[in-house]
Amino acid sequence: MKNYFLVLLFLTVPFLCLYGCKKKDSTPADSNTELIQKLKAVTDSVLNAPDLHIPGLVALVVDKTKGISWLYKAGVSDIPQNLPMDPAYVFRIGSNTKTMTGTVLLQLVDEGKLKLEDLLSKFFPSFPKADSITIRMLCNMTSGYFNYSESTAFTDSMNANPARVWLPQELLNFSFSHDPVFYFPVGKGFHYANTNTIILGMLIEQLTGTSLKTQITNRIITPLGLQNTGFLTSGVELPGLHGRGYYEGSYVPGDDQTEHFDISWGWAAGSGYSTPYELQKYVEALVGGTFLSDTLQHRRLTDMIESAAGGYGLCIVHRGSFYGHNGGIPGFTSSMYHSIDKNCTIIIYFNCQLEYPPDNLFLRYVNILYGTNY
Secondary structure: OOOOHHHHHHHOOOOOOOOOOOOOOOOOOHHHHHHHHHHHHHHHHHHOOOOOOOOEEEEEEEOOOOOEEEEEEEEEOOOOOEEOOOOOOEEEEEOOHHHHHHHHHHHHHHOOOOOOOOEEHOOOOOOOOOOOOOHHHHHHHOOOOOOHOOHHHHHHHHHOOOOOOOOHHHHHHHOOOOOOOOOOOOOOOOOOOOOHHHHHHHHHHHHHHOOOHHHHHHHOOOOOOOOOOEEOOOOOOOOOOOOEEEEOOOOOOOOOOOOOOOOOHHHHHHOEEEEEEHHHHHHHHHHOOOOHHHHHHHHHHHOOOOEEEEEEEEOOOOEEOOEEEEEEOOOEEEEEEEEOOOOEEEEEEEEEOOOOOHHHHHHHHHHHHHOOOO
16 A cells, blocks of 8 residues: 555646647537547547556536536446446545535534634644644645655555554544654645544534534535435445446556455545546535535635645635545546636546546646636
8 A cells, every 4th residue: 555545636737738729710519529529539648548557537527608518438447357437337536525524614614613713622632733723724734744644654554454444543643653743833834634634524523423424424415416425434345336446556457446445544534435427516516605605615715725736725626717626545536626717517537546647637628628727
């Protein structure tokens, strides 16, 4: 098991400009046909690149302004049996789950159960430097806490016993026992760490007296009518109809990771699953403000730690006008983004976890559709 599981991709993905922005005289239908041909061509180039080793992928691009609704599947969902990809299959969404945990947390803020400026010591006084860390710092990854999934001791334990069921506090213990516990002084930097989101999950359970799974189900999954989306607490099984997921960071022929590690290791930070169309429905609600008050939703979309490649905010990513997240977990990587400005949603998933992330393909898509103005 590699120590960069569930590590956010947006800080390392370069902007790729493949097509010029020169407009041609054509009807909208002709223009869309040309755009879709370009989307297909760049997708096929990624899938067919021999050095990338991507078994299969599904891509969904819905631009309601342009009138594009493009669903594309390519490659195989099962290498030994040479079975095709199926857009109806569920897949592990990894760190896209963080947006669900963050949404529940922010709903509790709207309900007056806590404030983003509250100190962690109000809820977990024994945690390191809890009297200096705010809830906002946990949401935007500025607490400085060491990421437990970057711990060699943790990855060694995972490899030694893949089916082990982890308690959230056990995950935190790898962070809090690490030397140093912090990457930087509290609030003085940014480091993406699953530790932060695990604490948010524990906080949600403390405030509600119910499980995080219950809260995500009742507040997000059920209201949206999602039938093939869920939050897992433990187990190696991936529910529902699904293909296989391969590799855990590097290419090893035949390395099937679909149901290898108990998902409790990701919990609030990455244990969700979904399908492309259901993820579209979710991310449109997420970005469109379905779940939060107007005031808090505005803050969520503007309170960002910015970088050259985009920004990270209250458990949400932005790239230009597109908001959402991405995810990487053994066997699967994915991107989900929606732009209110462009009236466009893009969902991509690969049935593998390798060095080339779906966010790279997302950036190539938006370049085709909008040039550099996205």
